[in-house]
Amino acid sequence: MSQPAYSVIGTRPIRHDGADKVTGRALYGADFQMAGLLHGFVLRSPHAHARIKSIDTSRAEAYPGVKAVVTAADLPESSDRMVDIGEGETPLSYVRGNVLARGKALYRGHAVAAVAAASLHVAEEAARLIEVEYEPLPCVLTAPEAMLPGAPLLHEDLHTHELGEKTSTASNVSEHFRHVMGDSEAGFAEAEVIVEREFSTSTVHQGYIEPQNATALWNNDGRVLVWCSTQGSFVVRDATACVLDIPVSRVKVTPMEIGGGFGGKIPVYLEPVAALLSKKTGRPVKIVMTRKDVLEGTGPTPGSFLRVKMGAKKDGRIVAAQAYLAFEAGAYPGAMVGPAGMCVFASYDIANQTIHGYDVVVNKPSTAAYRAPGAPNAAFATESVVDELAEKLGIDPIELRLMNAAKEGTRRADGPKYRRIGCVEVLEAMKNSEHYRSPLGGPNRGRGVAIGFWFNVGLPSSCTISINADGTANLVEGSTDIGGTRTSIAMQAAEVLGIPVDRVNPTVADTDSVGFTAVTGGSRVTFATGIAAYEAAQDVVRQMRERAAKLWSVDPDTVEVDRGQYKQNGHSMSFADLAARIGETGGPVVGRAAVNPKGVGGSFAGVVVDVEVDPETGKTTILRFTSVQDAGKAIHPAYVEGQMQGGSVQGIGWALNEEYWMSKDGAMMNSSLLDYRMPTSLDLPMIDTIIVEVPNPGHPFGVRGVGEANIVPPTPAIANAVSHATGVRMTRLPMNPPAVMAAIWSKG
Amino acid sequence: MSSNVRVSTTVNGEPAEFLCEPRESLLECLRDKLNLTGAKEGCNDGNCGACTVEMDGRIVTSCLVLGVEAQGASIGTVEGLARGSALHPLQTAFLEQAALQCGICTPGFLVAAKALLDHEPDPSEDRIRFWLATTLGRCTGYDKIIRAVQQAAREMREVKA
The missing domain is CATH 3.90.1170.50 (Aldehyde oxidase/xanthine dehydrogenase, a/b hammerhead)
Structure with a gap:
């Protein structure tokens, strides 16, 4: 199917708030x-x-x-x-x-x-x-510790929701859920190769500046x-x-x-x-x-304890999977273990699955979302186990993933059946990348791959567009702009109106001045607020056709519109010419839309990474990193790349350095940006990107939303690379130099 | 409470005076007394670089400089980068390369990068990465920031040539 030819979508205009942000004039909250x-x-x-x-x-x-x-x-x-x-x-x-x-x-x-x-x-x-x-x-700081009988209780009135039923025992476990599909025990009985491992990940912070x-x-x-x-x-x-x-x-x-926010x-x-x-x-x-x-x-993202078991036939078909996920919610319930349960095996078509999730309160800050919350923790475990399966089976790790990849029609253990998705296309792009086909070379090096999924969300958005007599449009929306979404939204309106994007002037309004609009989160803004802008622009086009019809004394239904040109039987006017005459054809033109779109398209992302591990110090250097993601349709490709690069580097920090280093009595020992070590420019190579476009049928331009899936595969891809470089399977995050040295020494 | 001290300084080429308490940082003085809020506070201990300004030709984290230390000094902030309505080549390059997302670290990166290019017109990628490691960003993964600095360096060299 050939892609429709767009005038604005897919171009790389300069953002509308750009001048303010490079001159220091943009006003942030503290200003x-x-x-x-x-x-x-x-x-x-x-x-x-x-x-x-x-x-x-x-x-x-x-x-x-x-x-x-x-x-x-x-x-x-x-x-x-x-x-x-x-x-x-x-x-x-x-x-x-x-x-x-x-x-x-x-x-x-x-x-x-x-x-x-x-x-x-x-x-x-x-x-x-x-x-x-x-x-x-007395305090409790980890999920396994807080789940023990007799552990100090944070909330004396907190009773476990056990598989949907409220129990009567006070506990730090606020919820235990289970997803079952098929019969995982029967699946393991059939399996010829089985890998089971335990993993843990540290609490990490979003790290907005x-x-x-x-x-x-x-x-x-x-x-x-x-x-x-x-x-x-x-x-x-x-x-x-x-x-x-x-x-x-x-x-x-x-x-x-x-x-910056990233969920925080x-x-x-x-x-x-x-x-x-x-x-x-x-x-x-x-x-x-x-x-x-x-x-x-403030809320960091949960530390977690995970156990994942997967079994495959010798031909590579994965026949059974089990996951045990215990996540630290921090002080109040809500550890994002639910999304982890949805995403843990989401990249694969596996007939027999059992997933247990536990939401556990501990004496740490109440956790908040962080870019695909829960999914990176889950993928760290699953993608490490899949890597080990590939090793044992002697199958290329991307091939093994392709053999088992989720497709349209695949059902997840938590219920949903996929519509059109791009898991296979992401894997193919990884396999065909120049990076994957290049030799690794050199001692102490390892290459790792991994994929990951985030479901993305819809939720309500509102938008109005008023037309100015000079042929421009004022667009008012309610999604706070955290990375250039004023522009990605304005571009969608411009495409519909048939005018250049610099003729659309977007404003993020206060809560008195725009209809209800949900959070900038869940990779939803370019998708959902984009649909609101699209619909509001369609409303404008409908009114403009009426104005043209009035000028020409014809039936509005007979007026055709093509890229901002209004035509009817020999008459023709541009959007700008028509806008100049809105005063005489009835006054202001204001388009409006309030939407709650359901056609959300989940996004898959993949990573190919090469590392070198210094055997003397345990320090891991990222030599080369390629991020692949299905954007559905990249409205502004440079901003899509930016999301992929940003998520990748947060994943690199999560994998190699970042952690809440807690004392026994619950004090964070590294609560500064010197000691909470986020990646600097010196720690990194360029981050290569490959945008895959498998259009989402639920969005008029095919948008899926790209803010989050990109942080899911980096930690396991790096863990797989470090494991290959050292010959020791890495199962704890972060893989900082002491952890890597301990692993190397454990080999004896 | 301590009494105020009068400080005479030069900011972005113009004379500037303010009253401050001896304990107030240069960052606080720029932001709260001179209304130059381009420099940001991200950590207040010199680790994030969001408050980077130029002081007598070298870059400093203004949260670690006292306001009173600015007496007689020449300070350059992000607000002084553009010449009238013309953006500095770094500012243009940051926009063209999409080198900012939320934009909070951008002023620090711009001021630091300008100081680098003022002294080293043709830095290698490694040199740019080393120099900019004083400033933390969390949105971009630095890739497009490095490319923007490379683009600006190229353009500034061409103008000079």
Whole structure:
């Protein structure tokens, strides 16, 4: 099938917010200024688990320059209920409890109180004067530890949801789920080669460079105005309203530019606290986290313990698979083990599967999403086992994957049957890549491959497009722009309108000015908000046809439109000429759309990586890295490549260096960017990309969404490469030099 | 509380004066007193490079410099890169190469890269990677940033030639 010829889609225009972002003019949350602004500072628990016996704020309140102090006692005490904010339903008490600890501190870094003062330095000094009496309690830091009988309990009222049924025993396990397809035991009985291994991955942080921030003004009319850097302005609105127990209509959120998120800027932390401080002082209050606050107080992604067993026939057909997934949720349930269960065998067509998942609370920060949350942990295990199967079977690792690859019609153990997907095409692109066909060369080197899946999401988006008399279009949308989506959305509208993309002026609006739009997450923005822009542009085209018909006194249905040219029986006008006459043909033209698209297309990604391991130090160097991903249709190929490169490098950091290094009593020992070691430019080669395009039938241009799947295969691909280089199977992340040396020494 | 000190300095070629407490960093002074919010705070301990500015011809992380140390110094920030309405070749290259996603690290990378190209017009890829390792980015994997610096270096050499 030949691809339709597009004018705008597939080109690489300069982003609309580009000039602001290279001149330093773009305003991020911490850049917000306002007359009378106060500065807030949050006091955090020094204990990983402690009962809060009392809080005495009197000395802080008396400190010169201090305007207000708040604790959990200032939060409303409405009865608990489930609230739908961000990515699914969660109990309000958990959201509120994480904003300011009530009764117990559940992790080191848990917010306990906050101070507002005329200067940040004064607020910080005063916060140190707050006297909190703690009764330290024993803490648990890993899922296996927290699951043991008799383990210290974080929440005395947390009862396990056991296969959908609520049990009566208090436990740190909030949920145990199971997906079954076929009969995995019978499958293993039939298998001729079986590999089973245990894996563990450390807690890692999204590592966005901009710390969380929020400014709030509890205005004199009772409305709460918020300016912040968030992945979802409506999430902040709804969560702030829930936590403060006020109607959503009383909260207005203006999204500032956002300096990275990767899933970590979906939850609210500071907004309700700043609002409470503003209510007490009558002045706007700004709070910006320190880096230590970010690492200790915001949601990283779960550490995990996994066991995966897979069995194959000698011909390479994988006939059975089992997975045991225990994920650390941090202080409150919600470890993203559900998505891990959906993705663990998602790349393969395996008849017999059993998947067990456990969501386990531990005394670490409440975890948040991080780019395909749960899937990289799961793929680390599965793709390592598949690699070992390939070795044992003597089959090329890409060939083995191709023999078992998921296709249209393949059913996943959690239920869904795939529509058109690009798993095979991604594997073929890896196999045919210049990289894979090139020799590896040199001692202490290894090559690894892996693939991974992320399902992507749809969710609601809204968009309006108003036409200007000079032939341009103002596009208003609600998806905060974290990586160039103003442009990828404007491009889709421009394609429909038949005008150049620089004639579309996109704006990310506040929550009063645009219809509800869900988070910038789940790789959904170019897909779902793209559909909203597409539909709004179609609405404009429909109205423009009516205007042309009016000018020519013909039936609108007879007006044809081709790339912005309106034609009817000898009449012809360009979009711009028609726009110049909207005043005389009926006034303003505004297109609108509100969508909740269901045709989400999952994305597969693959990696080929070459490494060299220094046998003296255990240091792994990435020699060459190729990232392959099915974009469906790449609206802006440079931004697709950018997503693939960014996800790849986060995966490299996850594989080789990044971890929460915890003391026994639950203190993070490396809570700075010196010691929490993210990759620098010097640690890396260029990241080669191959964009595969298997159009998603659920999007008018075929878009799948590319933000996430690319972080799934890097960790196992690197683990496979290191394993081949050292001759030892690597089963723990990170594979930092000490871990690699230990593995080498274990060979004897 | 400490009393304010008056600091006279030059920022982006223009004289600038501000009052600050001795404990306030140059970053705080640039952002809060001179309203130059292009330099960002990512860590406040010199490890992320988002606050990188030029000070008397060398790059510094402005979170590790006190405001009072700027007395008599010449400071260059991202706001001073463009000449009027004309973007600096690095700024243009960053846009053309799609070298930014969220953009929060961009000012630091631009200031650091300018300092490199001012002294070394034809740096190798390794040299660029070494020099820019002072600045952390999390969105791009650095690939397109390196390519943008290479493009700008090429263009700046051609203009000179």
